[in-house]
Amino acid sequence: MELGATSIPELVPDAFEDWQTNDESVWWMYETLQTVRRAVRTVGVRLHIGWNEQREQPVVQGYEISANGEWCLSIFASNDGRDAQMRINHANPIFMVAVSDGDTLLTELADFVNPADFGDTSTNPGSTEATEGLEKASVWPSLFSAVQDAGMERPGDGLRAWLGGFRGAMPRLDQMLYIPAPGAKGANNVYMVREFTAFLSWLTIGPALLLREQLRQMRYIGPLRRIPPRGLNVSLTKSDAAWSDGMAGWETLLTGSQDLVERVSDWMQSPTKLGTGYAVVRKPFQEFDTSHLTPQPIGPVRKRVYLQDAAMLTLQPQDVGVGISQVLPVVVAAQDASASVVCIEQPELHIHPAVQVGLGDLFIDGALNQGLSFLIETHSEHLILRLLRRIREVAESANTALDQEPTPATIGVYCLNKRNGAVVIDEIPVMTSGEFTKPWPQGFFDERGAELF
Secondary structure (H helix, E strand, C coil), X not given: CECCCCCCCCCCCCCCCCXXXXXXXXXXXXXHHHHHHHHCCEEEEEEEEEEECCCCEEXXXXXXXXXXXXXXXXXXECCCCCCEEEEECCCCHHHEEEEECCCCCHHHHCCCCCHHHHCCCCCCCCCCXXXXXXXXXXXXXXXXXXXXXXXXXXXXXXXXXXCCCCECCECCCCCCCCCCCCCCCCHHHHHHHHHHHHHHHHHHHHHHHHHHHHHHCCEEECCCCCCCCCCCCCCCCCCHHHHCCCHHXXXXXXXXXXHHHHHHHHHHHCCCCCCCCCEEEEEEEEEEECCCCCXXXXXXXXXXXXXECCCCCEECHHHCCHHHHHHHHHHHHHHCCCCCEEEEECCCCCCCHHHHXXXXXXXHHHHHHCCCEEEEECCCHHHHHHHHHHHHHHHCCCCCCCCCCCCCCCCCCEEEEEECCEEEEEECCECCCCXXXXXXXXXXXXXXXXXXX
């Protein structure tokens, strides 16, 4: 995840009060940890999932954080998930800060921390080029020297004392790490231990919080989409799970911008796009009680989504072919830029081959113009052929109908097969000519020739 203007979430429950102190060690720790924070440009999270035979359930056996492309912290647990240990890569460049000559080495703190928990610690890695009497070296020895003096408890081998409350290797995402510091006496020492705890919690848990936020923006549309009931109203409680059966797509049309409704309508109706023959219109309506001499309005003015055919007849979803109700949530998801990743199973379900090829253009538009990423499971030869055609047209500079420019780097094609009792994923690379670099697996693209010839 590239941070850009986004920052890794902090877990401090309340802001630190303005600190009024002249203690140089306090200000050194604050500035040093802020320097490390500012050095992080990208962050990654990797999970290793195992199986607990006794409990018959999955367990997170490995949890790794990377920063700027290099691992910086990893937690690994036993097969049953009970014993968790931590290792820190003290040589990651984000930990390289300007330190004084002759700074402490981790090997000199072996009575406090196990140097093996920090990799090769015989020396302080970093730049040997001195600048005004300073060089860049790992901040960890100085940090541990400071918190040891402040009264922090020895973390133990594998830094186990910091991993209370973990479930396997996975930290809890709703609270900071607990780092015992029974010897922290005085305001300055308490501040230093607390600042260190906040920093390590930020480094350990913050990236997972960031990933969780990204995953919450992911949308999944299942292979069977419901036909909305007559008089559909927006749910009082929003649920991303409603995308799985397509209902959230209809609700988005009820609550979204008019621009979104018009773009969805254009994709549904335009002969150069999906060409279903139906436009999408959103109209206000008001219910009235006619039992009185003068009809009385019931409730607020609400909105309803209709499908409009070429004769300008407005219909509800139940009154048209089932394929329309299947494809419309797909169109909404591909045009709603508020998501990040859109996962769709069989977007071609129940629709005409001419509409299936148009899905290729829909996904190209969503990726290049709406900033979305798609993970699509399909059996549609027509969809794949349209994607390959657009790549070929761009290479030949003949594509004047679309303003998108898909390339082989835009699209990844993978085929899932069974070999020797296991499911394997085979990548099928695409060339700029719009052809595959190796034969397509058996069962795709070869039946046509057999039927024709």
